[in-house]
Amino acid sequence: MKLFIIILIFCTTLSAIDLNLPSSAIQNATSGLVLILPSPSAAKSNPACSFTGIETSATYLFSMEDLPLYNFHVQYKYHDFGFHIGNSFLAHPLYKESSSIISLNHTYQGFSIGSSIRYLYNIVEEYHEDSAIITDVGLLWQNGKISTGLSIHNVTHSRFLEEQLPIVYLWESCFSITQKSKLSIGLEKETDFDFAFKIAGRYDIHKVLTVLSSYQYEPDRIGVGAIFNLKDFSLCYSVRTHQYLSLNHYISLNYAF
């Protein structure tokens, strides 16, 4: 029974593999938009994103104690190239999913292009065990106060247990309204789901404190987060609503080098 509960939480079909979950507290606060405040885990959403650092995050999905999700991401930039490795691990006693990722991106005159390969492993006790290799691609254009990105997950149409894994398109544009304020809007389309419209705001109250907030339409959700910056370290805590389930609390620790 627990297995079905977990699966049904996330989707209305039984294809609950490769869930499009936020991979950091920042993404939880911004409804998955990444350009508004780049972090090492942003490369998982858009492989063209570069941000040198280490990031680790944890959450209990929708405040369910038996559904922890852990993330670890490292990114390093060398000249015009960015390298990223990371892992996300969903650890229910009966349901486990691990997604390991390696990404490479290249930047030329404001344009960035990146690609990542993910190894997805999923096991449901006494039900199934399988793995898949998935390719994601991303584009990013940065010009002064505006940056725009497009990413496509699972361009190779990889399959898992004979079923095609979801293909996700995410377009995002970020505008610097002032030095302290940014606004990001985005559209996401996932296989078998409607377009999800997203809007997120960022405000740097102080060099130590940044506030993030966002709204997503279809399904309707609001995310809020605060980032405490201490030298090269930053600690982010965020919450995001769900219409029927409990709040999703998320915490991340980030070190920029």
Next chain:
Amino acid sequence: MRSKILLILFLLTTILFAEDSEEKLFSFEDETYHSTELSDLLQNIKKNPINVNIADEKEFSQIPWLSEKDIKKIISYRITDKITNLENLYKIGIDAVTINELEDYITFSSTFDLKLKQTSRVELHQPKQYLPSTLKYFQKTILNINNFKFGFISQKDEGENNLIDYYSYFVEYSNKNILRKLIIGKYRLALGQGILFAPKLGMSKSGAATSVPVKKFNPLKPYTSSYEIWEMEGAATNIKLSIFNFVPYYSNTAISANLDTLKCITSFNESGLHLDENKKNNVNEMIYGLATKYTLQDHSFGLNFAKINFDHNFTNHARKNKYSAISADFIINRNSFPTFGEIAYAQEKTAGVIGCKFGENELRHLLLLRYYQKDFPTWHGNPFSSQSRFDNEVGLYYGMTIIPFKRTKINCYFDLWSFPETRYFEKMPTVGSEQFIQLEKKFDTNSLRFTIQHKDKEKYISLDEAKIRDFERTTFRADWWQDINNFRFKTRCELVTEYLTNDDIHKNGILAYEEIKWKINKLTLIGQVTVYHSDVLHYMYEHNVDGIMQNSILKGDGAYSYFVLKYNILKKIEIQFKVSDHWNTKDKMRLYLQIVSSF
């Protein structure tokens, strides 16, 4: 485990159950944000302009166009110099646009010791000709003598026989010393974010996405509204001791309620229409309490207590007829991060609202969380909520104001709410959401505004069977204002669609109007012609004589028009007249005649 299964079922089920929640009055038209109280206030200030040479900060803050910075500039300037004309204001740094708006609301000369304002209004509504007395009558007299204000307001609705079917009266004494205000008669209280006490006609959401949801009240005022219920009658005073304010109050008044056979209260008559004298003022309500507030320059904390007694029991046993209520409220007004909230407890139920604003002028955010337990007494309150009876609601509101370019403003808000407990017949949490985006662009003599509003909620709708259905309503609206000499033209085009998801029923409607306003010296003329072709309801704000805020509801195929005239016969007397009619429907004409005099 069982609760988890229920949660999953909730998630998967798209047919959800809810009641048809009552919309807040004027919930969409941001122009109609001017509640009766605000409208009255502006009219009052216009007739009795604020003297810039003696007014204090609080008096200045009544003028909505003056910022806190502007007020401080004026106050610091007049310490050394007298302000004698508008040019002085420009000289001290008030911008020309603001000065232009202020012109009608300020004066530079000394105040009069005696002022009298008299408003008399008659209304005739043709559709109500069948009633024994078709006339609707309203009058308001306010007399100011130095620190005293005397007021008498009366109203008679169509069908009511008594010329003073409803009345309000008060004597108000105000001072700048310890005894700031004393009111004997009818008054209204407004505390904190309005959970326990607030004016009933204020609204929660509008195009001003980051300012309207934050409630800012003058705690104690005479009752000048013609909303015929929930006023308080007795005595109240505002005492200021250093940084503390104390407002003790006592009220004992009769209200109109619907009673069952056991003489228990089933509901209250909020319409104000008393066609049956036996149902009029048939319940007594006694309230007493104390509101305290500690105020410093950038923050304030309040603690409030009230004891409320009805002399009849309620049919609904969850509601007690005698109870105590307490609330605590705060505003921390730091420059970049104002935070505000109120929490209240009554009848073993809790209600709370907390919010914060952050950002700069160019990008402002407002987050507001509310939680009102089912059966929390809502009688005198009106905090931020998505329904008029606000108990049994949990919600999160996110508003943004963006100024990406000069003279361009984008306001948007997103509101998610849930009614967690049983409503009507269905035991189930029901949810709703609302999205609103408005783009405003101003040019020299033109302004454009585009608005999209989408509501998605579970609503009790009766088709082949009455049940709760998924309901979506989307409004697209374009407005264009154009100023040519003394004329102002306003053109609107509105498209509304409604969709019942599970029944796959679509309805839609279109409305367009042209409004012309012409103002020269003592004369103001406003005319509007509206055409509509619609299967759904359109809500349209329309101009009226002063003191009436009207939101017309139009449906079907037809045309509607109105004409308003305001003319200053003498310097102190203004005649106001309005006629409105539906072109293709008989007996729908309405006439208004109002005389306003100020001496």
